[in-house]
Amino acid sequence: MEEAGRDRTGCENLQRALSGCHQRFGPGATRDAACRHLNRALAECLVSFVCPEESEAVRTLCGSGGTRLKRSQCQQAQLSLSVCISSHQPD
Numbered sequence: 763m764e765e766a767g768r769d770r771t772g773c774e775n776l777q778r779a780l781s782g783c784h785q786r787f788g789p790g791a792t793r794d795a796a797c798r799h800l801n802r803a804l805a806e807c808l809v810s811f812v813c814p815e816e817s818e819a820v821r822t823l824c825g826s827g828g829t830r831l832k833r834s835q836c837q838q839a840q841l842s843l844s845v846c847i848s849s850h851q852p853d
Contacts, residue, residue: 779800783796809843809847812847812850813847816839820836820840823835823836824839
């Protein structure tokens with residue numbers, strides 16, 4: 763994630779914190795519970811870096827309930843985010 767001493771994604775601190783959490787807790791349910799919030803935060807950070815517009819649309823449109831139109835827009839935003847993420851994965 764780091765290149766030439768710079769954090770290009772803005773997620774380096776979360777990555778270090780998650781690594782530290784994994785070092786403190788052995789594999790299993792305790793680690794899963796203890797590190798869950800860091801794992802989620804790092805995932806959201808990386809997805810926001812790779813697909814910023816799509817991530818923002820999901821955050822905006824899916825943050826709360828709403829009208830049928832808003833729910834439909836949320837589903838479309840989620841689909842767009844999924845397509846964006848898929849386009850960045852190796853074959």
